[in-house]
Amino acid sequence: MTALAGVAAVADAALCSAEGSFAPFRAATAETRAHLLDEIAEQVLALGDDLLRAADAETGLGLPRLTGERARTVGQLKLFAQVVRDGTWVDARIDRRDAARTPPKPDLRRLLVPLGPVVVFAASNFPLAFSVAGGDSAAALAAGCPVVLRAHPAHPKTSERVAAAVATAIARAGLPAGLFSLVGGDGHAVGLALVRHPLTRAVAFTGSLRGGRALFDAAAARPEPIPVYAEMGSTNPVFVLPRALAERAAELGAALGDSATLGTGQFCTKPGLIFVVDDGSAASGFAAFVGALGSRIAGKAPSLMLYPELAGRFRESAAELARAPGVTRLAESGEATAPPDFGRPVAWQVSVEDFLRTAALREEVFGPATLVVRARSVEELERVAASLAGQLTASVHAAPAELAPARSLLAILERKVGRLLFGGVPTGVEVSPAMNHGGPYPASTDLRSTSVGTAAIHRFARPLCYQDADPSVLPPELRDGNVRGIWRLLDGRFTRDDVA
């Protein structure tokens, strides 16, 4: 068998298993599905701290961070179990029959149903929370979709351990093993084969723009196109307005320096561009801001990046950025020597004019680096904001009195981002109903969707309408008696009542 045939066989086996498990999974009750999610959480916990040590050995993220990430992973699974038990997510709608109307109005009942087998690509930067039993897997299983998980080659042992925990949970829940498969190995061929497989119904991905776009293009070129949720690059611009700068210069500089280097700068929401209005006066606060930011950067030791190739790419992008016209180095980690797979924190500075001149400065540098862009006015911020591509987040630091005059800047940013923050840093993504983690391209290939929070369940579902169906045919969520006690739109009115 050639390597390519081997790849095709691996993809085919995983998707066929997933497809085979779909009917029994659909037939299972919501409680079984919720129980599965809870059980996966328990089995992940049951792996104990050995899991964290394995993940640390493969990612260098450190035990404190990985302990927190495990808690988030378990929390996500349990949150989706609650969503499934609650049941309202299916967006049930019932329009009652009106036989007296001309023509007679039929009985229509509609709910969201799972898409079928989906392919989830694990992220390198969250070996637990965005990997095997991470957010997309939890959301897909919650929706009722079998999952084929493309492991990230940077943490294979961690992936195998968690996959074993998932398999145990599936067996304990009495569900078919094919519901979840791990596809390991290196190279792009297997991922593309999974995306192109005719049984695949959707794809979720977190990673680079190049990787995400390749998967998007492959899915769009299928005979039958499918949804692709690829979360890709974002520079998460920060906008500091004059009065906020004057009032909180040192505090903001320190907070942004910390945020840009947190986890060796390997967060999707790392603030990579910081636009600051410096009116040029001595009292502007700009010097204090860059001083505080710079001293934070200088004080951070270089740290291990997720995998050697990533560290190499970071060094190259950083070097390229440093060479751009008008860019000067603001600060760099005091420790000049570090192993080649470490990332050395660095911050640069550039003027708005030079920033607007060099397109490469808008690109994400994945790692512990940030670029301060010095503007002279809020109008310049507007101009630069309008020039930016889509982003996961933008953050605004403004004194209360500055918000009203900044209305047009905010209106520009509202169109560019999935989440608009005030007064905080973009790292730290809450897992909750109101979170939106996504945004206009290239932040995501599908700005209608979030990858974090309970709304992520909608990625993996679609509406199905029953017309004049016998109650025996209807799913429980659509029967007259509201046995699940869910909120439903009954003749256009939200209610938990039974159909009278």
Next chain:
Amino acid sequence: MTALAGVAAVADAALCSAEGSFAPFRAATAETRAHLLDEIAEQVLALGDDLLRAADAETGLGLPRLTGERARTVGQLKLFAQVVRDGTWVDARIDRRDAARTPPKPDLRRLLVPLGPVVVFAASNFPLAFSVAGGDSAAALAAGCPVVLRAHPAHPKTSERVAAAVATAIARAGLPAGLFSLVGGDGHAVGLALVRHPLTRAVAFTGSLRGGRALFDAAAARPEPIPVYAEMGSTNPVFVLPRALAERAAELGAALGDSATLGTGQFCTKPGLIFVVDDGSAASGFAAFVGALGSRIAGKAPSLMLYPELAGRFRESAAELARAPGVTRLAESGEATAPPDFGRPVAWQVSVEDFLRTAALREEVFGPATLVVRARSVEELERVAASLAGQLTASVHAAPAELAPARSLLAILERKVGRLLFGGVPTGVEVSPAMNHGGPYPASTDLRSTSVGTAAIHRFARPLCYQDADPSVLPPELRDGNVRGIWRLLDGRFTRDDVA
């Protein structure tokens, strides 16, 4: 100026106008938006029956049908006005701050916001309800999106009249004229230019598979891909089970003959494939079924199709289908001679074996034609159902006692369709909250979305999350005081209460 440059200039002018109107439209209140939709409805009505006569002259659909279609068009606009006034569609979610938690939990508030300028392609077969002021335009304006409307070249005068009515309504609502543009003319170039224009944020289309796929591919190849809702081909298979056949043979045959030829067979939901279980016994009812269907077909006069090219295509597809192995003619309109732009009703018959052998028999024949496929068992229905592509609808005729044994057939159909009907005919699409008009490819390029009913507003919106925002920055739907009285998810719980 070359023709191509002319096309590009037309597209650019329309999109730039739309973009220019977006900010003022977003700044307008929901009541203004609702009022605009009501006003469009009024202005369409104010065109009087002249509009219907113009539409009849261009489409041949006849005044009774066009009177009904105008009522639907007006009804859709008013329904979306209600949706906008109600306001709950924005899916507002508020997670309150918890400063005591470690780390502190931020205040998160999320709602759906309009995508921006969208391009809507009018359909030939609904010159009013799926054209200039049709469903997609109403849904897009309701969501807050400016609309560039690509008129269908088959009814230019109707389009211009309705566009004038829309322009009057926009002026009366005090909104910018650029909110709505009509792009006329012939040929594919202008449509592609609209889809490729960088300011276009989404595309809605109803028409052929070839046309829809070309637009989908063009959008997917953009530097910044955008959502495409292309509703395309569907054969709307009907499944008649043995007892239903025995009990209602003549009634079903007549109803399906009528449905297949209604509006000269030019509905997206026309039943093009009718699978009937005939156990071969004299009492099966099959003879009575095809007899009744055939006599309805034979009794229909040929009628004018929407445009000459369509009539030509219908004749060619019908001739091709008639030549396929095993296909026999069941009935044809008694009037053998008709002008070349008329469609002559026809029905054929084929066995399941021959149907499965010839892929061309699965393709939609747009016009007054249907193919009866004779099966020997419900198991054969399952096999044939599993072989079908995605569909807008499937219809099942089953006696009550047949439903439970047909469970696996129904499970197959649930995965293939957007709407599953029992005991009725698929033509006649209710405009209401629970309707789903869409389905797996090739019925639609996006099975997550409906083109009919109030849920269509979601095509043109995306989530935006505010973190720790001052109330002055928040849209009214997200402020503590629930001034709009909408349903919101507050800390995961549905309520119309204010935030305490």
